[in-house]
Each structure stands twice: as structure tokens, then as C-alpha cells.
Amino acid sequence: PAPAAEAAPAPAAEAAPAPAPAAPTGGPSGADVADLPFTASSAIRALLALSAKIRIDEVGATDTTESLTNGVSSRRNQLLMDMSSELGLNSIDGAGEADVATLSATVDKAAKGYKPFGPVLAEAVKERTRKLFGAAGVKAARIAERVTGTWQLGAGWAQHVTAEIVLGTREGASTRDGDLATLPVDAPTNSAGVDALIDAAVAAVAAREGIAVSLPSTGGTSGGGVVDSAALDAYAASVTGEDGVLAKTARTILSELGLNAPAPTGEESNDDARVIDAVAAELGSGWVDLVEPRFDAARAVLLDDRWASAREDVARFATEGTLAEGASFVGTGRAVAEQASYWANRLRAEGDANRADRLAQIAVDASSSAADLPFANDVAVVTGMTPASIGGAVVGGLLAGGATVIATSSSISASRLAFAKELYRTHAAGGARLWLVPANLASYRDVDALVEWIGTEQTKSVGADVKVTKEALVPTLFYPFAAPRVSGTLADAGPASENQLRLLLWSVERSIAGLCAIGSDTHADHRLHVVLPGSPNRGIFGGDGAYAEAKASFDAIATRWAAEPIWGSRVSIAHPRIGWVRGTGLMGGNDPMVAAVEAAGVRTWSTEEMAQQLLKLSSAEVRAQAAIAPVNADLTGGLNSSIDLRALRAQVEATAPEVEATEPVATVSALPSPSQVTVPHVEPAQWGDTSASLADTVVIVGHGEVGPWGSARTRVQAELGIHTDGTVDLTPAGVLELAWMTGLLTWSDTPVGGWYDKDDQLVPESEIFERYRDEVVARSGVRFFHDDGPLHDGYTPESAMVFLDRDITFTVEDEAEARSYADADPQFTVIEQTAFGEWQVTRKSGAQVRVPRRATLNRRIGGLFPTDFDPSRWGVPASMLDSIDPIAVWNLVSTVDAFVSAGFSPAELLRIVHPATVASTQGTGFGGMRSMHKLFVDRFLGEDYPQDILQETLPNVVAAHTMQSYV
Known part of the structure; x- marks a missing residue:
């Protein structure tokens, strides 16, 4: 039993x-x-x-x-x-x-x-x-x-x-x-x-x-x-368990050899717990995340294409009349000058003198040399470059002056990169460059990594060639604007205040010391000019955490310059005390008080006005003075402790007008109106006389495609509506089509006719555009690779050859299979039949074998079909999807789409036109790539593969199958 x-x-x-x-x-x-x-x-x-x-x-x-x-x-x-x-x-x-x-x-x-x-x-x-x-x-x-x-x-x-x-x-x-x-x-x-x-x-x-x-x-x-399984488990534990006979024997042997490890006492884990508790108590529970490094040299972005964007700016200004205020064309080159001259002459002939004069000036600027710009030879490091900030305005001024700027960002998101691109395009002169580098400046590890990256040449091997992706740079200017959100009173002194000081003060000091040391062995007389953004705020606002203490400490940095030549001999300091700047991240919340503050006699600044003042502190004259002693600059505008800000705030709040309640505007739930596309009317007479016979004329009646943006219809919408920040303007019809293609929505006549989501919930048509617009855009276009076929998690499978360091034995089905292994490598293979009648193969030490490994792709981004793009929506049976090559599937879908765009079915076409005069042009690429993988790789690996796979690897078979299916 x-x-x-x-x-x-x-x-x-x-x-x-x-x-x-x-x-x-x-x-x-x-x-x-x-x-x-x-x-x-x-x-x-x-x-x-x-x-x-x-x-x-x-x-x-x-x-x-x-x-x-x-x-x-x-x-x-x-x-x-x-x-x-x-x-x-x-x-x-x-x-x-x-x-x-x-x-x-x-x-x-x-x-x-x-x-x-x-x-x-x-x-x-x-x-x-x-x-x-x-x-x-x-x-x-x-x-x-x-x-x-x-x-x-x-x-x-x-x-x-x-x-x-x-x-x-x-x-x-x-x-x-x-x-x-x-x-x-x-x-x-x-x-x-x-x-x-x-x-x-x-x-x-x-x-x-x-x-x-x-x-x-x-x-x-x-x-x-x-x-009994319990008895069996007990027996196994007595032999192979932690305290079993095998474990005891192993510990005895290790002890005799002097290799035994001390038994765990639990004190290590207690020590770890004490450290964790101490860090949480002294620095805060989120301290580890706060100082987590984010620097990644591979994600650094270089913007240096002003020579190209200048041409587009000229064309847009000449044809549309739009041009960014302050756009610089200095030193952008001969091609830009010739283009601007062409448009200037053409517009002057058309009577548009204003635009012609501006284009003529652009041509002069483009032909000039960028080497004469004030910052053409400078390498500037700017931290805290964000939209609506002093740092962003300073970067714009440096780019206009021809500088190479290294700007840090806590993360390089699509919006932050779009901001950097726009800043570069609207300000940079020819030769100016902007590096955008991810770095967490609250992390000393990131500060050190950033310094090392700046001063080290970066290379990339391409085949047998080594390509320099970034030369070693020696920074000449440093603007530390990075700042956290600050809050808290003196009573809140503790982890939060200390962490604020870490970014506002300690990382600044560490950065100065690291940056000034770059080039110490190659540029003996080099000096790093530091513009320390000080403040008159010594607590006059209140509730701003450690901000006042940090800015007061900048005074100490300027004083230590002369007392500490170990770093001071390679640094010059300009120390402006910056007053009230409107609209910044730090001061934007106080903007309602601007009128009252100015009435009290205090000058306020815009970010551009303040940036111009700070850039003046980097002139050659100021640098020469700062090499002798730190240069102080009063940019407070009269902001000091004599101004009673609490009283002014109370006055503003007391006199603020009440906001009148307004009745909401009545709306109707409806889809947005589609854009109207108009086609110019062409009279037949405009074609002129034609000599070609109608029998020899090719008439294209339909076009279909599938690609990263779905069909041709949605692709055209995306191309016309895409913006530099990655957003895409699609019509409601485009959003609906992509949502249908990718399985987000399905039409059903029951229980109520309409569009249903994945959970079979009815979605009102008026909500489709807003609900699915961002989703379909994220699923389409050029984006990060996702799992597809042999591609998994950004890797592709490969096999690597290794040499065994010991004999490996495995069992095979029969003698014939065993001998096939021996015949393949007789020097390192031994076969034998066991007492039980099984055949074993032993691969000897030194034998070559292949083991699988994941090969990292050198690119992570590309054009993919929309995620979950489902060909069965076009009527391709599910059984066919798994049995034929994807290239064949997409050709079928494209053909169906071509008939849809033509407005008739194959049967309707063949009622009028003889099949001999019907043709199609198809893109079959290199053939069925997945079928080739099965034919060559899967067969090599012994995997199962269809016996008729050869035909699907041939491009002409794919096209012929599609044509035969419909015509």
C-alpha cells in the first residue's frame, strides 16, 4: 500500500x-x-x-x-x-x-x-x-x-x-x-x-x-x-541537510586544511541594523535615495548642430516670417550666408524690404568669424540649468558668446532635453556646443565622476578604428546654480537642513576643488573662474531652510581663497550678491509681492537681466582683478534686512481683490472637429497634350503600408504633427485608428453598438481622443526596443565558445547518437554503454563547447511596429499569424490597406480589369528574416522547424503569395 x-x-x-x-x-x-x-x-x-x-x-x-x-x-x-x-x-x-x-x-x-x-x-x-x-x-x-x-x-x-x-x-x-x-x-x-x-x-x-x-x-x-515521504525527508536531512553527515564531513575537512570560515554569530546583521538606524536618525530615512548616483557618461548629450538649424531658421523666416528673438547666426558658415543672401535678393525683388534687410544682416553674421566672440575659447560648467531660471539664461548667454557649455541635470527627460535643444537653437552662435549631462550633485560620487569625465578623453571603438566622442576639456568658468527646494525654520534643524546644505554648499566646494585640478599637469597657469551666486538673504524671508546659511557660507569661500593656496592658486572668484529675481523656481512663489517690493524702493530683476550682469563678471577684465583678490558685486537692488517682508506680504494679501465666481460654460460631449484637407483644383487643360497611349499608362489606385506609425494615414499625421519635445498632434480619427490597430479598442454591435475597451467597457466616442491620445503615441514611432522575436529585454541570444576545465558526462538516446558526438570530436569525446543499457557521452577536459549568452545591442532605440499592433484586425487568421513569416503577414496587411484606400475590393476590381493588367509593388526587404533564423539557426541548434520553411525565406515567394491571394 x-x-x-x-x-x-x-x-x-x-x-x-x-x-x-x-x-x-x-x-x-x-x-x-x-x-x-x-x-x-x-x-x-x-x-x-x-x-x-x-x-x-x-x-x-x-x-x-x-x-x-x-x-x-x-x-x-x-x-x-x-x-x-x-x-x-x-x-x-x-x-x-x-x-x-x-x-x-x-x-x-x-x-x-x-x-x-x-x-x-x-x-x-x-x-x-x-x-x-x-x-x-x-x-x-x-x-x-x-x-x-x-x-x-x-x-x-x-x-x-x-x-x-x-x-x-x-x-x-x-x-x-x-x-x-x-x-x-x-x-x-x-x-x-x-x-x-x-x-x-x-x-x-x-x-x-x-x-x-x-x-x-x-x-x-x-x-x-x-x-513515507516524511521519513524520506528526515533521512535526506540527516545526510544532505545543513547539519547532515555530508555537511559535517565538509566542515571537518575544511578545518583540518585551515580553510574553515567562522560560524555566523548574528553580530554582523546586528551591526548592519545599527548602522541603518543611525543613518535614518541622523540623515533621514530617504538619505540613501537622496545621494544615489545618476551620472552616466553614455547618456551625455552633445548639441553642436547650429550650422544645420541655422539653415532651417533662415528658410522659415524667409517663407513664414518667424524667427526666435535673439537668434544668433554669427559664424554659422558659408552655406548659411549664401542661403540668406539668396532669400534677401528674392524678397527684395518681391518688395519685402524689412525681411530682406534682416536676411542680408544674417548673411553678414554667418560669414563672420566666431573666434572673436567673448567666450569662444571658454569651457563653462553650469549646474542647475532649468527652464525659467538664472542658470538657463546664463547658459543662453554663454552659447551666444561661442562657449562650450557643460550643463548638468538631475535627469535627462524628454522635456528637459527639448528645453536644452530649444535653448541651444535660439541662442548658440557658430562653434558653440552644449553638453547635457545627468548628475545628482547631492552625491559626492557623482561630483567626482563628473569632474573625471570632463577632464578625460572619451573614445568609442568602431571596428578597428577608435573614435573620439569627447575630447579632454579644461574648464575655465564655473556657475554653480544647482539648488533643492528649501523649506523649514530653525526649529526644523536636522536631516532636511543638512541635506539642503549638501547640495547648496558642500557639493559646490567639492566641485571647485575637483574642477580646478583638471589640467594641473598640462596647463600650469590655468585658473578656473568661479562665479559664486551669493544672496543678501540672511534669513529675511524666513522658512527657507538652510538657504540663508549656505549663502552666508559663500562669504567664507571667498575669504578662504587667499588662506588656502592649494586650490586658491588655480581659482579666481567673483562673488555677486543676487537680489530679487522674478519668476524663478526659488522666488516664483513671491511674485505677487513684486509690485509692493518695488514700491518700497527695491529693484527686481528678470532672469535675462540678471544673467547679463553675471556674464559681465566673467569678462577678461574681471578675471584679471579676481586673480588678485575675489571680486564682490552688489546686485541686490536694495534688498536687505531693513525691508519688512512680512508686513509687505500681509499688505498684499489684505489688498488682493476677491476672485469672482464665474458660471461654467455649457459644453456638448462631442468629438473634436477633424481638420479639413483641401486639394487645389486642377483643370484638365493644365495637363497639356499627352502622347502616351492610355493602354500603356500605369494608374496607381491604392497605397498601403505598415510601419512604426501604423498605416500611411496615421504616419502622415504623425510626420506633420510631431514636435521637437516628442509630442505628436494626431486627429481624433488617427487616435481611433491606432487604438483599434493595437487592440485598445474594439467595435461591437452588442449589447450597444460602439467602441469597447479591453475590459469590455463601452467608451463614449467623445472621450476616445483624450483618453487614448498619449497611449497610442507612446506605443508608436521611434522608441526603446521591446521584446520581439529573438529580442528580449534589449538583448539578443548568442553562443560563445568555451573550453571545459573538467570532464562532463551526459546520457543520450542510443548508440547512433552517441557515436555522432564521438565522430564530431574524437580527440575529446568518449562514449560507453552503462550496466543499465544506457549510452553515455563524456566530453573531456579541454573540449570546445558552446554556451548561450546574452549579447547587448549597441543601440536601444529604433523604429518598431506599434506595440501590440495586431494583423488579425485586417482579417488575417490567427492560425496563419503563427505559421507564416511576419514579412508575409505585413505584406498581406499592406495589400488589404491598399484596397481600402482605393475604395474597392479585389472582386470589384477584377470585374472591370483583366488580371493580366493588374500589378502590385511590394516591399519584401531581405525576405523572411524570422524564417531564415529558423532555417539556419534553429536547425543548427536542433530546434523544431517547419519542413517547408525554405519558401518563406525568399522575397519573391512572399510577393507572389500576396499577389496570388488577391489577384
């Missing part, structure tokens, strides 16, 4: 995409259940499910080989050959037309001597069990051992369970409905996991056959006894 505890539960680590049936414990014991023969009809059903990529329960009695292969003759013929080969029959009468019920009866009569498995299923079992059980070191024979031994079921059950494991662990979706997997698809890593998978397969077979079966229970009268 077998105890009920024998069934080994699946370990918790075994993840499964689909829940596996638990091993039943009720119902008749396996010993009391009749055998379930695996007949010829059982083999046919398994073959049909395997070939058609459906679950075995989806093989219907009325299905035929024709319907299961979608009428693809090559697949049908292969399936018929497989069935004959599996059953050992020369042919099966009527197999091509008979339904499954009729076919099952036929093969059961014709192949009464069938013994599972035949060559086809045996190969499928071998390949699948090798992948499933290889990691656990278990052989396929384990299935029969557990089913007939532990479960005490018949041999037929073992064969059904084997087929169930092969079919039920396939990955992917069924071509009919749902997933293929009915069992866990992940390979078990130990024998317990294998047993759990077998138990789940037994339960699945029993459920499908309607038979109740359970593991034999203790006290039964069936054959030999089974060891």
Missing part, C-alpha cells in the same frame, strides 16, 4: 503561467483504475494539436486536416506524411477530407498494431522532455516510473501523461483561443518539481477523460509498499 503523503508538492520557487491541477487525493486509487490505452486515434489527435498549435481539447470532431491547416497545401501535406509515418502506414485513405471523428475510426482499424510512440511523436517527446527535465537532471523515463509506480496506473496512462506534458507545456497562444499551456511551462530545477509536473499532467488527463483518480493511500492492498 502506498501512503497518501507520497505525492511531492511543487516547490514554491516553481513559477507557472497557468495554474496546474493539484494531485487528487480523493477518488479511486490508481491501482483500482482501468488502463487508458494510447491508441492510433490518440496519436492522431496529439499530432493535430501539435501541428495546428492548438490545445488537444480544441481538436473538434468536425475538424479536418484542411481546416486545421487553413488550406495551406504544404502544411497539409506535411501533416498527412507525419500521420502516416507515426502510425507506420503507407497512406491513410481519405485523411485529407475526413473529419476527426471519421479519421479516428479509420486509423484505429488500419493501425491496430500501433505502439506508442511512433517516430514523429517520439521525436517531439524527446525534444520537449530534454528541455523540461534537463535542468533537474531527470530522464524522460521518470514519467512512466511515477505514473506506473507511485500512481500505480497502467502503461497507457503513462503514454497519455507523456503526451499531455509535451502538449500542455508549450508556450504562446493557441491559434483558436487562450494559451497553449495547460501546465507550468517553466523547466523544473529539481526532481520534486518534475514529480509535481507529472502529477499535474495525470490530473489533467483524468479530468479530460472524466475519470476520478487519486494517489494510492496508506493501508491499501495494492502491490509493494512506498516509503
